[in-house]
Amino acid sequence: MTTVLVVDGANVVGARPDGWWKDRAAAARRLHAQLLVADIEYDVVVLVLEGQAKGGVPAGRDAHVRTVHAPKDGDTTIVAEARRAAENGDRVVVVTADRALDARVAGAGATTLSPTWLLDRL
Template sequence: MTTVLVVDGANVVGSRPDGWWKDRAGAARRLHERLLVADVPQQHVVLVLEGAAKGGVPAGRDAHVRTVHAKGVGDETILAEARTAAERGDRVTVVTADRMLQARVQGVGALAVGPSWLLDLTG
């Protein structure tokens, strides 16, 4: 069984008050770089970016990390990525602190965890 980690980029970046709001693209790029070298238990990582953060990382695959640019608010894209992976039979984990989104992804069969889970793994 393939394991997939879907990351709510805006939510993870926004969980630490490190000045990310001054450079959203740079914050997204730093998150992407951490995901490339992180020792996460999932085989594939999907990083969903929205708004100005999309300027930090081009859409596409880079090693085991696939970056997806949301057309609007990232929630719908995150839900779609989780649903597609779950329907394929993958074991899916979604990283977000958004309680409504957590409930929605759990409804399609994904496990939801908060940003601190991922930040503890990526430093």
């Protein structure tokens, strides 16, 4: 069974007050770089970016990290990614602190972890 970690990029970046709001694309680039070298126990990491953050990392696969650009809101894309992975029989975990999103991804077959959990591993 493949393990998939879907990362709510905006939520994770926003959990650390490091000036990310001054340059959202650079913040997304930093998060992507950290995910590439992170020691986490997931086969695939799906980084979902929205808005200005999409300018920091091109959509596509880079090693075990796949970056997805949300066409509209990030939450809808995160739910779709979680649902697709769960339907493939994968074990899916979504990283977010958004309670409404937590409920939506649970309905799609995923569990959630907090941004702090991820940031502690980066």
